[in-house]
Amino acid sequence: MPDDLKKMYKTVIDDHFPPQITIDFGDQKLIYRKRTWKIADETSGELIEKGLRYGENPGQEAALYELVNGNLILGECQFIESGQGLVSAIADEQLIQSGKHPGKINLTDIDNALNIIKYLSLQPAVVIVKHNNPCGVAYGSNIADAYQKANMADRIAAFGGCAVFNRPIDKDTAQLISDNYLEVVVAPEFEDGTISILNKGPNLRIIKISKIDRLAEYTEKRFVDFKSLIDGGIILQQSPINRIKSQDDFELASVEHKGKLYKIARKPTEEEYADMLFGWQVEQGITSNSVIYVKDGVTVGIGTGEQDRVGVAEIAIYKAYTKYADALCFTKFGIPYKQLESDINKGKKDATLKEEIDKATTLEHGGLIGATMVSDAFFPFRDGVDVAIKEGIRAIVHPGGSLRDFESIEACNEAKPQVTMVFTGQRAFKH
Numbered sequence: 133m134p135d136d137l138k139k140m141y142k143t144v145i146d147d148h149f150p151p152q153i154t155i156d157f158g159d160q161k162l163i164y165r166k167r168t169w170k171i172a173d174e175t176s177g178e179l180i181e182k183g184l185r186y187g188e189n190p191g192q193e194a195a196l197y198e199l200v201n202g203n204l205i206l207g208e209c210q211f212i213e214s215g216q217g218l219v220s221a222i223a224d225e226q227l228i229q230s231g232k233h234p235g236k237i238n239l240t241d242i243d244n245a246l247n248i249i250k251y252l253s254l255q256p257a258v259v260i261v262k263h264n265n266p267c268g269v270a271y272g273s274n275i276a277d278a279y280q281k282a283n284m285a286d287r288i289a290a291f292g293g294c295a296v297f298n299r300p301i302d303k304d305t306a307q308l309i310s311d312n313y314l315e316v317v318v319a320p321e322f323e324d325g326t327i328s329i330l331n332k333g334p335n336l337r338i339i340k341i342s343k344i345d346r347l348a349e350y351t352e353k354r355f356v357d358f359k360s361l362i363d364g365g366i367i368l369q370q371s372p373i374n375r376i377k378s379q380d381d382f383e384l385a386s387v388e389h390k391g392k393l394y395k396i397a398r399k400p401t402e403e404e405y406a407d408m409l410f411g412w413q414v415e416q417g418i419t420s421n422s423v424i425y426v427k428d429g430v431t432v433g434i435g436t437g438e439q440d441r442v443g444v445a446e447i448a449i450y451k452a453y454t455k456y457a458d459a460l461c462f463t464k465f466g467i468p469y470k471q472l473e474s475d476i477n478k479g480k481k482d483a484t485l486k487e488e489i490d491k492a493t494t495l496e497h498g499g500l501i502g503a504t505m506v507s508d509a510f511f512p513f514r515d516g517v518d519v520a521i522k523e524g525i526r527a528i529v530h531p532g533g534s535l536r537d538f539e540s541i542e543a544c545n546e547a548k549p550q551v552t553m554v555f556t557g558q559r560a561f562k563h
Contacts, residue, residue, distance in 0.1 A: 147183060149195035160204055162212065164197035167220060171230045185235035194236045196220055204356060209370055211354045218343055218350075219243045228322065229331050229338040231315075238294065238316050238337060240264055244417045245296035245318070250347035251374065251413035253298060255429075258282040259417075262293040265436045269414045271429035275299040279308055281430045284459045286451075288468070294318070298344055301326050320344040351377075375558050376412050379405035382529070382554035385544070387537040394538040398550045403428075404504060404527040408554060411506035412529055420508050420561040423448050423516070425525065427503040432456075441507065442516040449523055453498035461489050497523045504529065508560040514539040521547045528552070531559040 153164040168183045187194035198220040204212045219239050227234075245259040248266060252259075258278040260268040267289035272278025275297055283290050292315050297305070300321035306329040309317060316337045317330065330338055352373065359367040375381060382405070385396040400408060411426040418424065419437040423445045426432060433452030438444035458469040465472065469489065475481035501524035510533045511517055517528060517540045528544065532555030544551040 147193040147195050149183075149193065153197055157204055157206070161202050162199060162204060163201040165200045167196040167198050167222070169222075169224050169227055169230065169234070171227070171233050182233065184239070185233040187236045192236075196236075196239060206370075209354055211356045211370060213353075216353070218246055218341055222339060222341070226340045227337070228327060228340055229336060231333075231335040231337040234337060237263075241294035242296060242316060242318055242339070242341075245294060246341075246344070246347060246350075248414055248417035249296055249298050249344070250350045251416065252410070253345075253348040256299045258295060258297050260286075260290045260293045260295045261417075262289050265419055266414060266417055266431065266434060267293060269431045271410065275301065276304040276308055279305055283308070283312060284463075285431050286434070286455045287462060288455065288458055290314075296344075298347070301330075303329065306330050318344075372416075372560070374413070374416055374560070376409065376556055379409055381556075382408060383532070383557060385528075385532065385537070385541050385553040385555055387532070387541065389538040392538075394541045396541055396553045397545045398552045400527055400552045400554065404552060407504040408506070408527060408529045411504050412556060412560070415506050415508050415560045416562070418508065418560075418562060420563060423505065423507045423520075425449075425452055425500055425503045425505055425520070427499060432499045432503050441509070441511055442513070442519060445505070445507075445516040445519050449498065449500065449519065452500050452503075452523075453493055456496065456498040457489050457493040460492055464489070500524055502526050506530070508562075510534040510537065510559070511540050512536065514543045517543045521551055526551055527554075529554055529556060531556045533559075 149166060151166045155162045166183055168181050170179050170181045173180050184194040184196055186192055198217050199212055199214045201214050203210065203214060219242050241261040241264055244264050245261045248269060249257055249259045255271045256275045256278045257271050259266055260282050268282035268285035270278050270281035270285060272281055291313055294316035295314050297319040300323050301319045302323045303325050306326040310329050310332055314336060318339045318341055320342050322340065330336060355371045357369045357371055384399065387394050407426050410429050411424060414431060415424060421438050421441060421444055422436045424431060424434045425448055433448040435444040435448030435451065438447060461467065461469040461472050472481060472486055476483050476486055503525050504527040505520045505525045507530040510531050512534050513536055521543060528551060541553060544553045
């Protein structure tokens with residue numbers, strides 16, 4: 133069985149999807165071309181031309197299509213324009229190193245990373261995605277600094293992830309990447325001497341998408357989202373537009389309840405506004421129901437896809453503590469926190485080393501002191517806000533609109549020190 137599994141993961145299956153698809157929307161015609169690449173076979177070394185490796189799992193046929201002709205205008209919304217391709221337009225020459233043949237998961241990870249990083253164009257930024265959710269996102273003074281921060285935000289989950297950079301990769305950054313294990317690296321350009329550093333990882337997919345430097349243009353563009361149903365039906369929707377472009381688009385939390393006006397007592401500082409904006413932009417690419425924490429332009433804890441809001445707030449706190457302890461352990465002792473625990477259990481390390489890490493992590497509340505809490509939907513009860521306030525957060529961003537918003541505002545005003553809160557007036561669900 134194990135050998136069969138290994139063979140299954142290495143197999144690039146044939147697909148039965150047509151080379152071209154034409155979709156008619158009334159009198160509008162969209163023409164799509166199946167994307168294929170010429171890549172050396174992993175076993176024989178022979179150059180073969182095929183499309184996607186497979187779908188979400190081996191055995192699932194899949195195909196990638198690029199819009200090559202036509203556009204789609206419904207009402208006042210122009211959804212799709214040919215010639216605007218990013219992931220679907222990746223050509224052979226952009227696959228600088230193909231590693232293993234690209235699969236659906238690799239490309240959807242790239243796409244979602246681009247969906248986040250399109251809002252982060254003003255500073256060097258890196259988004260690391262795993263299973264279509266970010267595990268580390270960071271701004272930096274330069275691209276190497278941004279990558280180091282994004283990686284250390286969740287060094288565990290970043291293993292085998294997809295990292296997208298909004299600036300050219302230089303030698304310093306390439307060296308940092310080569311010290312880790314990634315499946316995919318995407319950047320607008322790779323400076324001289326970087327490929328020879330990166331290609332030491334034979335399975336690494338190195339992809340150049342030059343339009344990354346124009347990604348900000350995509351913040352106002354919509355696309356049609358197709359959801360196929362189990363009965364063969366489909367749901368079509370237009371992709372969302374994020375209305376929060378600057379701190380001026382936030383609204384200080386204020387609501388009237390039973391004739392009484394509840395207002396947030398403390399306005400955000402400029403630094404808090406910056407993290408609010410950063411966090412809300414990152415939130416656009418996270419599976420709902422989600423809560424995240426950010427601090428100084430770096431994600432601290434990311435909670436995704438939970439059914440209840442207080443639960444996901446607690447999970448994100450747990451992850452912040454876990455990742456903080458691991459990063460601290462790795463920085464101080466050069467080994468993961470789990471390995472330190474194992475070595476102590478085997479008598480190879482002194483237990484006081486773990487006690488030192490645990491004490492520092494508890495003291496710093498997993499890096500949450502002074503962080504900003506971001507929620508993709510409103511808080512139905514104040515319990516979600518309360519659990520974060522206990523950890524020392526200083527600011528909260530959420531859409532607003534709950535019948536109990538006044539309770540969350542009270543929780544912030546009662547906190548010592550006071551916590552500030554803003555509404556976005558827009559939720560950011562992503563199913």
